[in-house]
Amino acid sequence: MQSQNELRNLLQRIDHKSYPAYKDTRGSYDFGNYVLSIDHVQGDPFAAPSKVSVHVRGGAAKFPADLYRMKCRRLAVCDYLLRQFGQELERVSFKAKGSGKSGLLAVSRPGQEVLERTACQMDEAKGDLVLRFEVGFPANGRTVNARELEKIFFTFLPECVSHSLFYKALDEKAVYRAADLAEDQQYIRDHLKEQGLVAFVADASILPRESGVSGRPMKDAVKFTAPESMKVSFALPHAGKIQGMGIKKGITLIVGGGYHGKSTLLKALELGVYNHIAGDGREYVITDDTAMKIRAEDGRSIKKVDISMFINDLPNGKDTSAFRTEDASGSTSQAANVVEAMEAGAETFLIDEDTSATNFMIRDELMQRVVNREDEPITPFIDRIRELYEQYGISTILVAGSSGSYFHVADCIVQMNRYKPQEITAFAKEEADRFPLPEVKPPKQAAPTFERAVRPDRAFKEDARMKLKTMGRDGISINRDTIDVRYVEQLADTEQLAALAYFLKYAEIHVFNGKRTLRESVSLLMQYVEEHGLAAVTESSYVPCGLAMPRAQEIFACINRYRRISL
Template identity: 50%
Template sequence: MKTKQDLIQICQRIQGRGYPAYKDCRGEYTCPSYILSIDHVQGDPFAAPSDVSIRVPNTFPKKFHDTKYRRVSLEDRLLRFFVKQLKDDPFRGKGSGKSGVISISKPKQEVLERSAIRVEEDTITLRFHVGFPANGRKVLSLELLRILFDYLPSKIESALLYEKLSETDREALMIAHSLADDQHALREAIKEKGLVAFVANGSILPRKSGVSQKPMEEAVPFLSPSSLEVKIVLPHRKEIKGMGIPKGITLIIGGGYHGKSTLLMALERGIYDHIDGDGREFVVCDPTAIKSRAEDGRSVHNDFIETFIRDLPNHKSTKDFSTEDASGSTSQAASVSESLEAGCKLLLMDEDTSAANFMVRDALMQKVVHRDQEPIVPLVDRIEQLYEMEGCSTILVAGSSGAFFEVADLVIQMDQYIPLNVTDRAKEMALAYPSLCSPHTKEKPEAFYRKRVLLPGPIGSKDRIKVKTQGLDAIILDQEPLDVRLIEQLIDPEQLPTLGAMVLKAHQKYIDGKKTLGEVADLLMEEIEKRGLSVLGKRDFCQVRKQDFMAVMNRYRSQKMKQKR
């Protein structure tokens, strides 16, 4: 392996040459306390910065990384240390284009596994990007040496070497470590207690603004109704209390601006762990939870939606339903079917983002439009069977219709951000409105979904496919935009290139016309689990779920499927 001195000599030799001379720098170099690797060199100073990685010995006590959740917590915390080092003392260089720009993944409120950092038994690898300096298109390689050997070493050592951590950082590391233990214990505890979600007393659910996930200042702390309060013993915080939501059908009701949707949004993100100080550290829900909503105009591939929609006027089959332009009701019926196929055990819904005719049909409408003229069997008539047949619970925000009172197991009213258990009162009052539901449609359905087989497509045979992304809006796969704006549990821009790379890998390696969508998803997740996110390529990748991958495949218009027979 080459040494630091070798790289210095190369940089001295190429100073002032044309920008392609930087290609000579590629390779690994041993430095006093780490190994520097220049993995990819940008084509010109205006292109995306070059890929650089650092490998240091893992000097952290084993307790910080002896389980997956502890390892991910450690990775997240070390990455935050390095980002803070760059922010507190930014590099001030000179040059054209992106000269001297140093960029790296920036974690936010959630703790997510990322390809930017990987902790292994003996080593820690950090990946980031550096704009190699230039004057016009002439190499400023001596400026690069200043970045690599004057600026970065102290940042690397003080962020990645245990013995070099400051007292403040050691304290932050211990807080993150104990929090990870407690969050893991909490998730195990809610499974044992038969709960699908838990919100700790004192949690701060409102966010600072529509563009910030930081906690709102002076927000009302969450306080569980005494009838729903659950006590859970944790390894470090000893004991916490909060609202436990049991399996079954739960309604969240209340007036406008009283916190209904705020509670649901917190539960949506309860699939992720949150950092200390976020306010939602102990807001957790079933890891398979999926937010279901209407998506007018989306594509649907061979879904079984007959349980909710049948006898269409155009005689189109809803047992094997496909469309390039779904309506609100057909898209939400497909969403429920697809969620169950993805192994979802908790559906999250908000009346505001759902198709009204998919949710309920009131008594007057049932009289005016006869059942024989209406192809939709509303969710209110199927929601009990959804739980009985599939074991899938539902948490539903309802602000304008009381139709679900009759079938709900639990009704929570949000009153100025404080939850109240009003189940008994809601049930009693629902007795006066027995016609809100349509019992004649409550016969047991054939099924709620059918498994589907993925068919090979053209991208599987191509050598090079470009995967681009647009924030949290779209994945562009081989120039085809894949709209993911309404997959609401995608929260980090790095999740989109991850999912795009997974779609590509699925086609190149796993899709053979025999495996189901679920089987392909399982194989991909297993490979990532064994080999890490870097198995997908050299971009910045971020943790996603099997459910997220399947949701993306369902919205990929060029993807062909068939139902498994």
């Protein structure tokens, strides 16, 4: 490790030289109460910015041990510090001048969810802290402008670090609020099962968002109030007693008129698999962390999925116990999504009628009279929903706006009326009795098998330097191949997509071997990350600053949508 004076002398020595002279700055420099590490230097002022990290020893940062010994608290503190550090960087970004990206100072910008990120990590043993971010090394044209970089490293950055990464400089109460909230959220999640619940929505939650492209809460929105018959409570470690609506295991139907909040509630439940920051409004919307959103996905590829529970006896004789297609229909894709979610270990399905294939969800009595049951290869979801719960332990929360047939199979029916929930199970069941469903005996197909072995793509073996790129939240590009994840709706952050790209690359080289099943492969990936950290899958000489941890369920979804993978 070198001293900060050695860095200053180096910068003065390379001033006005050709831009590649900046490469000499790579290394670590002692700034007294922190270490500055220049991990990767951009080759051009117009290229992606340089990667820099700040390391603060636990003894210098002096965060109390109870803030970082528990994982959920540690992640919340890291999230808080990242937001504070980001505000400091934003204040000085581009104050150093030059061409291209000169003077840029940027760090991950978290949304409403609290995620594990490589941008900020804290050691659970000693509280050592690492912040990773990007710096645009200044240039005049393509000539080193070291004096401007000196401003960044010796004036701007020390101020940012001192104001945001040391416990004594922070609002102690705010830091503890973030950690305590995360522990309370985790407490609810850990205790859902013992109360027989798959989800919980606290009273006074704010579910509507300010717009379709914003995750922030809507101002003056109607606060959530649980129906009396569905009220449950938790005694939280820090916030004390909290009440709200408990959604029990089984089949829950959410109904109501258009624009009354059905899909808004479901969307909150989708993202309830993550913890949220204070002020989000959904802090205490907690969902079973294996829950998966299921929808139709026209055009997606399907590889060797056993969809015979729902589709069989095709007129062309095609085998549906190992179904393949490069262009799935709505019903076929939704059937595959259900079975793949079962393979991924989901214990709760979240379904919105609006994004489902009608013929997959239900066939009304008139259609069954006109088109004989024996001539229809699709067994609709309504005929399997009870079996999924009773035999496989998979609950379903379903939003329905036009089909009343699900009243017959639901265990609980909630009507949303002007964003306020009302439990109407008895009334709805009574009305449903006046419109009996035709008796249906679903074909007794065997349970789907999950023995798909994953074979690696030879291109990865031949060239491990393949280019990875994310396209917002829509997809991942691996060289010229795109994995479309637009409809994997529980991906909350673009940095999760970046991590998925590295997961896939690592798995292709080290995990997929044609013998391990998909389940075994994902389990091995998760175990590797648990033992070595999220950054380990990058196998990079430095840790990228823009990765966020996805769930195992999203890893499954990504692999299933990669057309070049052989299953």
